[in-house]
Amino acid sequence: MRKLKNSELDRLDVSAFKKAKKSPIIIVLDNIRSLNNIGSVFRTSDAFLIEKIYLCGITAAPPHNDIRKTALGSTETVDWEYAEYTIEVIEQLKSNGVKICAIEQAENATMLNDFTPESNTKYAFVFGNEVKGVRQDVVSASDYVIEIPQFGTKHSLNISVSVGVVLWDVFSKIKNLKSLI
Numbered sequence: 452m453r454k455l456k457n458s459e460l461d462r463l464d465v466s467a468f469k470k471a472k473k474s475p476i477i478i479v480l481d482n483i484r485s486l487n488n489i490g491s492v493f494r495t496s497d498a499f500l501i502e503k504i505y506l507c508g509i510t511a512a513p514p515h516n517d518i519r520k521t522a523l524g525s526t527e528t529v530d531w532e533y534a535e536y537t538i539e540v541i542e543q544l545k546s547n548g549v550k551i552c553a554i555e556q557a558e559n560a561t562m563l564n565d566f567t568p569e570s571n572t573k574y575a576f577v578f579g580n581e582v583k584g585v586r587q588d589v590v591s592a593s594d595y596v597i598e599i600p601q602f603g604t605k606h607s608l609n610i611s612v613s614v615g616v617v618l619w620d621v622f623s624k625i626k627n628l629k630s631l632i
Contacts, residue, residue: 468528473502474622477549477575481537481585482508483610488581490521491611497525499622502573504529507537521611537577541592544575553577553593554617555585556606560598563617568624576617578610 463471478496483489489511496504506512512533513519513526534540541551552566552574568574577593579585584607590596599608599616608616 465528468497471500474500474625475573476501476618476621477503477505477544477573478614479505479537479540479575479577480507480510481577481589482580483510483578484581486511486515486517487521488609488611490518492614493518493522493525493529495611495615495618496529499618501529501618504531505540506531506533507540508535537586537589538592541577541589545592549573549575550595551575551577551593552595552597553585553590554599554613555579555590555596556598557590557596560596563597563599563620566595566597568621574621576621578614581610
């Protein structure tokens, strides 16, 4: 096997990305502290054609050098919007028929591997603060609480890792749903 050169990867340019059909997935960042985590979320969202990212509360917004360092240009491709209050974003999305999924450890949470997205449904996945997680009012307002199964000694994954795990899993499931239709 030979590693592929970047020129062989057949990636979209910015204009083509903006015009491309997006995944029915929205990301909501609830008070994320780390600028590097925010940049990583942009980059992962670009990889899976995410429709939009909402940056809420203390979550910083582009342009910022520390976001740009990990985003590698994806702040120019992925649509985003800043909102002061996460709960207001959640209420707005719900009023537009979007299903809200808090990624959190909670009573009666659905394990990610057991979560089955419905076809023709748009989802917003809420990821919380590196220390405190998703705010309780947001968890309470969510349609689903989804937990990433973990088997070691630590209580959580880094938020940027959590985004990658969830997006890959949900994107794969949605893609499989579409191939069955």
